[in-house]
Amino acid sequence: MDDGELADRLEQFGLSEKVIDTYLTILELGEAKASQIADAAGVSKRYVYSVSNELEARGFVEVNDHVVPTTIRAQPPTEVIESLSANVAAMRPALEERYTATARDEDRFEVIKSRVTVLKRVSQLLERADSEVELSLPYSLLDEVAPELRAARERGVLVVLIVTGVSPNDDLDLEGIASVVRVWHEPMPTMLAIDSHTGLVAPGEMVARSNSESQAIVFAQPQLGPVIVGSFFGNYWPMAAEAYTASPDPLPATYHNFRHAVLQTTLCKRADVGLSVTARGRMVHTEGPTELHGNVVGIRQGLLEPVNNSFPVENTLVIETEAGTFSVGGPGAFVEDFEAESVTLAPLE
Structure with missing residues (x-):
């Protein structure tokens, strides 16, 4: 690492260019009088005294003012690095306390190209549900996510489900899988909304056929969640027929x-x-x-x-x-x- 790069790194710890030049001079001299440091660094002796106090407070040097004339000695680099590391580590709790984790833009949208991955993402998202789920899915694929749906219900999550490709007169196993289920014999997109925030949309043909060239989208944006919920209840829910409702919860x-x-x-x-x-x-x-x-x-x-x-x-x-x-x-x-x-x-x- 050359002097320029070293100076750039030291600037990250709040040292000015002039202070860095003086400190590097002290490092080269090891220990010297203020006048010697001033001559070598091209600064005044008064400035050396001022800077040396700042550097001592940061653990970079030791000022020996119990001798005459006063000398300034560079601390061993190992001790300086340990001191800097300790100061950085001490900031961690305060920084984490103030830190708000936000999803990166690339994490907020995911494009999926296979039916297997769609079902995997549906299961993963259902496991995260805390309050509410809206889901539409072909009945033929319901067993793939049934354990996660039942677990969500057991956590007290509201699960609103549309299953497609069947009619209300079919012999359907829906007990305990949702709060309320409607069925529709027509195909529709696979739609999932989790807590009105996160979800997935996949074209109907993508989950119906393993060789479809269609793509699905997973999103994690609070602006999109209500749009999916609105489309679910506005465009598809009225077209389906009620097939199952859970019993009322114990009250209060x-x-x-x-x-x-x-x-x-x-x-x-x-x-x-x-x-x-x-x-x-x-x-x-x-x-x-x-x-x-x-x-x-x-x-x-x-x-x-x-x-x-x-x-x-x-x-x-x-x-x-x-x-x-x-x-x-x-x-x-x-x-x-x-x-x-x-x-x-x-x-x-």
């Missing part, structure tokens, strides 16, 4: 996924179970309470038959409280009175 229970809370409320209504609801969040259009407590007097939803929402992703609970009747929606609610962050359901006593 708290849901941080609003769509899941609406599904459970609808299942309870089907079973003639009256519910009280506590919704925590904020009023959408006015100042007001951050918590609503009352009885469910209305549901607008499109997850289960009969559907009664006015647009595909509308999910609303109408709650009658002592202060009045309020419509409640989930995160991003704009037509409802209240935006809920969590919903607790309990049977009426």
Whole structure:
């Protein structure tokens, strides 16, 4: 390493060019008086004294001011490197505390060219699901991802599934595989959305044939997740027929996924179970309470038959409280009175 490259490396530790020249002079002399260093470095003696104090504070040199005249001695390079390494290591906890991991652009999109890899990615993504899954898949391939779907349900994840290539009258094994399943005899793209953030889209022919030249895309962007969810519920869900619904969850229970809370409320209504609801969040259009407590007097939803929402992703609970009747929606609610962050359901006593 030549002097120029060495100087560039030292600059990374906050040393100026002039300070570096002086330090390299001290290294060459080993130990010398300020006047000798000044002459060799082409700087003033006063500057040498000033710089030597800075270098001593960093562990680069030792100033021997107990002798007359004062001498300045370079510390052994091994000790300097150890000191620098220790300082860098000491920064690690503070840096990690402030660090926010973000996916690189190339990690946010992945192009897949084989059916085997598509199914592998679907399984991997299902394992990451924390709150909600929307998936469409040919029934012939359902066994490939069934273990991951069942595991997601056991974690309390809302699983909304469309299986294609079959009809409601077929003998289908759907028990425990999803929260609600619809079937459609027509082919459709394989679509997957995980927690409205990550997902996959593959053309229907790609998963139907092993020799297809089509390609699938895996994405990890919060901007795309809601688009896939909207397409799933808006374009395909209404075309399919309801084939399976899970039993209502044991209550009381708290849901941080609003769509899941609406599904459970609808299942309870089907079973003639009256519910009280506590919704925590904020009023959408006015100042007001951050918590609503009352009885469910209305549901607008499109997850289960009969559907009664006015647009595909509308999910609303109408709650009658002592202060009045309020419509409640989930995160991003704009037509409802209240935006809920969590919903607790309990049977009426």
